[in-house]
Amino acid sequence: MAIRAIPSSREMTVEDFKEWLKQxxxxxxxxxxxxELQEAIRRRGGWFSGLRAGRAVRRADMDGSGFVDDSEVENLVAFAQKTLGMRITAW
Structure with missing residues (x-):
């Protein structure tokens, strides 16, 4: 399966973001x-992907497991919008 980047001008829903992230x-x-998040940021064209991924996981990981699970993915939405310039809508 090919991993594709999401163009910065594309607006997506939270569900689309989750599907993209699952890749x-x-x-x-x-x-x-x-x-895995570092690779997503790198494919998105983001600089300092390791630092950004570490910060994003720390902010999104509410249970302290070191991973972002399905219930915590929505915590990445604000990070993606602010740091990666992605436009994500509620629906």
């Missing part, structure tokens, strides 16, 4: 690790 779940465990 980077390389171990298919249903959670996003720091390294």
């Amino acid at each position: 980077f779940d390389t171990d298919r465990d249903g959670r996003i690790s720091r390294s």
Whole structure:
């Protein structure tokens, strides 16, 4: 399966964002690790992807597991909008 980047001008819903993010779940465990998020940011064209991914996981990971699971993905929306310049709508 090819991993594709989301153009910065594209507006997407939260569900679209979740589907895009799932492309980077390389171990298919249903959670996003720091390294998986780092790859998503890198593919998006973001600089300092390791630092940004670490900060995003710390902010989104409410249970302290070190991963962002499905219930915490919505916490990444604000990060993606602010830091990655993605436009994400509620519906």
